[in-house]
Amino acid sequence: MQPRRRYRGHATINEERHRAAQFATAASGYVEEREAALREQCVVFQGKLQAFAREHRREIESDGALRTRFLELCMNLGVEPFLSRRSVWSQLLGLSEWYARLGFLVAQIALATRDWNGGVIRLTVLRRALQRRLDVDCGTQEPSEKRARIVSNDDIARAVRTLERLRAGFRIISIDEGKKECCLVSGAAGEISFTEDEKAVLQRARATGGSICRQDLPWENIRWGRSIERLLQLGILWVDDGASDGQRRYWALGLIPESIEDQNPVSESGPSDRYEGRPITSVASKLP
Template sequence: MRRNVGVARAVRARKERDAYQGKGAELNRANLEHFQTQMAAFKRELENFAVKHKKQINKDPEFRNKFQNMCSKVGVDPLASNKGFWAEVLGVGSFFYELGVQIIHVCLATRDANGGIIQFEDLLQYLRRIRQRAGRETQQISEEDVQRAIASLEPLGNGLRTVKVGPRQMLVSVPMELSPDHTTVLEAAQTHAGVLSIPVVQRDLGWSQERAARVLDALQAQGMTWVDKQTKDGVPAYEFPSIQLNLM
């Protein structure tokens, strides 16, 4: 006699499947609920933490950076928004907004003189001076803060771009596209204290005379470098105000 065949078997199999599915859904629901309570608890803890360490978050760039990373893992961006709970708790919502405005201010104020390219070190130094004047000197700022503020300005269009020049970051505030050749020459300019010439670029980078001249001319057309024609050896020197001068 063969059992488990025919209609009865089919019916039982479906029942089992339904039961499993039901159980599975139940488990899923339980998991989700569990996870949701955990997230809520975590968020609550994060908030408590934020309130407790408000001062340090505002003051200490490294601490702020770690806190920010922790928050972004759970999808909260407390420092970037200036509305809602976080801003009320921390009073820091406008932090990056304010910093962003100050960065734009520095770029505009120095653009005439440096052709729209600025070293991060200088940018930080100018920002600190501005903030000191605004009575914000107790709020230290770091390179990460500046990076984040620049990123938060992105919705306004890509007017500001960071470019890696050798080991250093530079901020470009003009529409010019910097090719790898351009950044290579900018890097060379930094190792030569802001003064280059066509022969120096040829020697340092192993380039042809035409290539060196073309790149230096492009940077000159952009106002990023000026030409000194009074050198002893008669070879024009290309000088970079963004590297040589303190402009703010």
């Protein structure tokens, strides 16, 4: 004989509903209290950040690593120090105006050199060019209290983000798996996505002093030709048929070694006459 099923009465059901409502009210109150406490802590923390910014403004301006950590703390609190020029953070640090200025210089240098590097320039080269421009604006090229803020790669990345609203195709990419070598790309190159094969070509060119030939990558002809042709169309690679070994080489002028770039610094007036208006053969003959 099966046991009879016991049914709950209305009183039991009402009691359970009442208990559940009490739990929900208590939980809601706890959450509200926690949110209020967190908001209060955030306000206190923001006040401490502002005090820190006032006390250490010079260090934040001159030390790129400290500036990056400080901005990360601000982001975690939902504070964007350079979002508005009218914000208290902008008044404390002047970051909004400075990043806008930096973004303008990034665009200026990228556009001035695009004809010969195809819109690809190493971040290390771009950073040095920016630092020279900022130092010149401050009237000195020697380390001093009056020297411009030291530009970091993180500063460049933030400045590039200020250019996104222009939709001019400025972005930063990594050409190796370790992300140790980054480049700014702009123009047509900035509006497309590089394939893994195209990144491999650029990575190999960087590793071999800025140039690459067919023997450097043991690929099938179709795979090699497809990648090279697209990079040539974008103007990132230049053809050199006058190499001493008789092989056709492809030069990525935006990836040549830093030591060679130092001999031909990027200027605001545009690319040096070392490249401008000359065939790539004459360029290659001057490189080691």
